[in-house]
């Protein structure tokens with residue numbers, strides 16, 4: 001059975017429709033990368049999946065159960081975790097404390113602090129530093145580790161490489177590739193770096209002005225089709241793969 005399905009999801013901010021009729025399906029171990037220009041609706045979509053943005057139409061199904069009406073904390077308990085844009089750590093607390101707080105009410109499962117440190121070894125030397133003193137890449141690793149400690153089936157990662165140095169991006173994706181290879185967790189990743197997204201994804205979804213411009217396996221499209229879709233350049237032959 002499909003692990004995670006979104007059917008015809010529309011999201012509004014007041015009178016503005018930020019996401020219009022998006023549908024996706026994901027199985028365990030699969031990665032969907034969402035790409036699109038600024039303002040395309042990527043973050044609104046992710047927040048709607050996490051249950052943080054509630055002004056939506058359509059359905060969200062986890063393991064065949066309709067979870068559309070559930071609040072964010074209830075979705076986390078069912079197995080959806082998000083590392084949000086901006087990371088939202090407790091900056092006065094240490095890395096260890098940020099991670100331990102996340103594990104307090106976690107679902108039972110394989111993720112604990114030692115496993116997070118095995119997956120993100122870059123956190124070991126900074127485990128007792130205040131999160132406010134970390135680099136962007138270190139904060140990103142803490143935020144993803146925190147999400148993993150809830151023992152999710154679906155991991156939502158907004159703006160993975162935004163603001164990170166090339167070395168930090170490499171480190172984070174090295175860990176994410178190991179996670180993908182384990183095959184247990186489905187990931188939805190918003191990624192501004194097109195090459196990185198095409199490399200990492202099983203499926204890409206390109207959004208423009210809230211709509212699906214292109215959706216499918218990365219190798220189903222030419223580079224020109226993908227960049228046209230990214231910038232919202234319409235062409236009957238390139239709009240759908």
Ligand SMILES: Nc1ncnc2c1ncn2[C@@H]1O[C@H](COP(=O)(O)OP(=O)(O)OP(=O)(O)O)[C@@H](O)[C@H]1O
Pocket residue numbers: 013016018036037038039040041042043044045
């Ligand atoms: N809280 C809000 N209130 C009103 N409009 C909003 C709000 N958040 C986003 N929007 C609008 O919704 C649309 C989609 O924004 P969103 O942040 O989801 O896009 P995005 O693709 O994530 O962009 P970016 O890459 O710049 O983060 C934009 O037109 C934006 O101005």
